[in-house]
Amino acid sequence: MSNVVLVKSGSNPRASREKTVRGTYFVQTWGCQMNEEDSEQMALYLQDLGFKPAVHPAEAHIVLLNTCSVRRKPEDKAFSFLGELREFKRARPEMVIGVAGCMAQIRADEIKRRNPHVDFVIGTAQVSNLPVIVEEILQTRRFQKRLALPERKGAVVTDLPQRNLERKGKLKAFVPIQYGCDKFCTFCIVPSTRGRERSRPTEHLVQEVRRLAELGTKEVTLLGQTVNSYGKNMAEGRVPFSQLLRLLCGVPGIERIRYTSPYPRDFKTDLIEVIRDVPEVMEHCHMPLQAGHDELLKRMKRLYTVESFTTIVEEMRAAVPWIGLTTDVIVGFPGETDDEFQGTLDVIERLQFDGAYTFRYSPRPSTPAAGMRQVPEHVSAARLKKLMEVQNAITVEKNMALVGQEFEVLVEGRSTRQPTMLQGYTRCFRMAHFPGDPERYTGQIVRIRAEQGHRWGLSGTLL
Numbered sequence: 001m002s003n004v005v006l007v008k009s010g011s012n013p014r015a016s017r018e019k020t021v022r023g024t025y026f027v028q029t030w031g032c033q034m035n036e037e038d039s040e041q042m043a044l045y046l047q048d049l050g051f052k053p054a055v056h057p058a059e060a061h062i063v064l065l066n067t068c069s070v071r072r073k074p075e076d077k078a079f080s081f082l083g084e085l086r087e088f089k090r091a092r093p094e095m096v097i098g099v100a101g102c103m104a105q106i107r108a109d110e111i112k113r114r115n116p117h118v119d120f121v122i123g124t125a126q127v128s129n130l131p132v133i134v135e136e137i138l139q140t141r142r143f144q145k146r147l148a149l150p151e152r153k154g155a156v157v158t159d160l161p162q163r164n165l166e167r168k169g170k171l172k173a174f175v176p177i178q179y180g181c182d183k184f185c186t187f188c189i190v191p192s193t194r195g196r197e198r199s200r201p202t203e204h205l206v207q208e209v210r211r212l213a214e215l216g217t218k219e220v221t222l223l224g225q226t227v228n229s230y231g232k233n234m235a236e237g238r239v240p241f242s243q244l245l246r247l248l249c250g251v252p253g254i255e256r257i258r259y260t261s262p263y264p265r266d267f268k269t270d271l272i273e274v275i276r277d278v279p280e281v282m283e284h285c286h287m288p289l290q291a292g293h294d295e296l297l298k299r300m301k302r303l304y305t306v307e308s309f310t311t312i313v314e315e316m317r318a319a320v321p322w323i324g325l326t327t328d329v330i331v332g333f334p335g336e337t338d339d340e341f342q343g344t345l346d347v348i349e350r351l352q353f354d355g356a357y358t359f360r361y362s363p364r365p366s367t368p369a370a371g372m373r374q375v376p377e378h379v380s381a382a383r384l385k386k387l388m389e390v391q392n393a394i395t396v397e398k399n400m401a402l403v404g405q406e407f408e409v410l411v412e413g414r415s416t417r418q419p420t421m422l423q424g425y426t427r428c429f430r431m432a433h434f435p436g437d438p439e440r441y442t443g444q445i446v447r448i449r450a451e452q453g454h455r456w457g458l459s460g461t462l463l
């Protein structure tokens with residue numbers, strides 16, 4: 001490893017000592033926001049050990065893959081990336097390669113068998129052990145595998161001592177409030193990869209959000225597999241999700257709070273009241289429908305019906321008519337008939353979501369749905385195409401209907417699509433593009449008027 005000297009100081013006593021740069025790291029992430037957040041934490045740990053980010057994996061001393069198992073495609077990508085790394089490691093045998101995340105949790109032995117050049121595999125509950133594991137490998141060069149998941153349902157998560165210590169200020173941040181899931185939908189592998197539902201203690205969350213605000217964060221997104229069941233299994237001192245939102249909104253400097261994803265059955269009136277009454281809580285809800293037919297929902301073991309889901313949507317729109325509603329839908333779930341698929345299309349037409357993530361069912365090993373009668377690929381592909389056409393038309397129409405209206409936007413900086421424009425999200429989670437000076441407006445909350453509606457959002461002008 002190289003030994004370039006770097007001096008870094010900060011308010012954290014561990015950061016204020018002089019540090020030697022020991023090398024570089026590269027983290028490749030697939031999957032959800034929870035993985036993005038885990039990757040950020042792992043990067044912070046590696047920085048704390050004295051490693052700096054590398055631009056390309058070929059030149060990094062430590063390469064970490066944070067994997068996803070929710071569908072087959074990201075797993076294939078991770079294996080193919082590991083194949084590329086084999087050549088890099090051949091050229092530089094001192095390279096340390098680690099695999100983390102959901103695929104690591106459930107396919108650790110296979111990963112090592114197919115890729116002997118991997119130095120460590122860690123599961124989803126091992127993020128905070130990364131520094132110890134890396135140090136051990138650097139010293140011993142012996143393969144490490146750590147996969148333990150907390151067994152106890154409802155256990156409070158307290159093992160993240162490093163969170164935020166050396167985090168740089170950023171405008172928007174993710175805050176996991178809960179890990180794992182107790183719902184066991186028949187298509188989903190998450191309860192195996194992330195374990196039983198555990199909530200982080202409320203005071204830790206307040207502390208973390210306070211720290212983020214001090215560092216300049218204005219918007220936080222609370223993360224959980226079923227985020228609104230936060231605290232449900234806490235043995236004592238249970239704080240319901242709606243109350244947690246109220247508490248976090250009281251943190252000075254936090255101007256916007258989002259959350260993802262709520263579970264429909266646990267969505268109650270108290271949460272609708274918070275969306276309606278608390279200005280920092282954004283008027284947007286991403287609530288996964290998954291299917292629009294009760295038989296399909298039953299086979300998926302989703303614990304609600306089309307009717308009960310519809311009631312929540314109606315109540316939200318009655319309380320906050322401008323709320324942005326988005327959803328997830330799976331097509332081609334085992335045994336899905338033409339009638340059942342038509343039921344999903346009908347619900348999509350009726351509920352008029354502002355946007356939807358649509359997916360083709362992908363069998364996951366050891367899940368109940370993987371053993372059910374599968375829908376032929378060409379059928380599910382055609383259904384996905386149809387569903388996307390229907391939803392895209394709704395999205396465009398809804399965005400065009402907003403032309404002329406004013407929106408509050410948190411400016412994130414130059415648009416990635418159109419670098420001459422600024423970009424940011426409205427309160428109802430529409431991407432907005434508009435001309436403006438990035439120096440002056442980045443990080444500010446501004447008002448814009450929508451002038452055009454698109455599939456991806458709105459374009460407009462500053463007011």
Ligand code: SF4
Binds near residue numbers: 183190225
């Ligand atoms: S609610 Fe269902 S789909 Fe969501 S993480 Fe839990 S088991 Fe998976």
